[in-house]
Amino acid sequence: MTTVAMVLFLLCxxxxxxxxxxxxxxxxxxxxxxGGAGGSAAFGTxxxxxxxxxxxxxxxxxxxxxxxxxxxxxxxxxxAPATAPASPGGEQPETPTPGPTKPQL
Numbered sequence: 001m002t003t004v005a006m007v008l009f010l011l012c013x014x015x016x017x018x019x020x021x022x023x024x025x026x027x028x029x030x031x032x033x034x035g036g037a038g039g040s041a042a043f044g045t046x047x048x049x050x051x052x053x054x055x056x057x058x059x060x061x062x063x064x065x066x067x068x069x070x071x072x073x074x075x076x077x078x079x080a081p082a083t084a085p086a087s088p089g090g091e092q093p094e095t096p097t098p099g100p101t102k103p104q105l
Contacts, residue, residue, distance in 0.1 A: 023052070
């Protein structure tokens with residue numbers, strides 16, 4: 001289950017990165033600073049709305065998968081309980097219990 005969550009998380013990360021890269025910049029950004037055509041939309045104006053919605057959905061899914069993957073990874077790495085070594089006779093060795101201590105002044 002952890003592997004499936006990790007693969008979905010990585011796939012969502014790649015899709016989210018691609019969606020962010022193909023969106024039109026609002027203020028020109030680096031394209032305007034270097035003389036690029038920051039004002040023209042590659043796919044038209046209606047698809048910009050679709051890209052914004054798809055990015056929001058992919059971002060939400062990314063955060064959800066991140067939480068699920070973290071919880072699955074944490075639950076899969078529980079420490080094993082410590083056991084005392086068995087004595088040759090098959091009996092468990094007695095562990096000394098600390099007695100009452102006298103406070104030192």
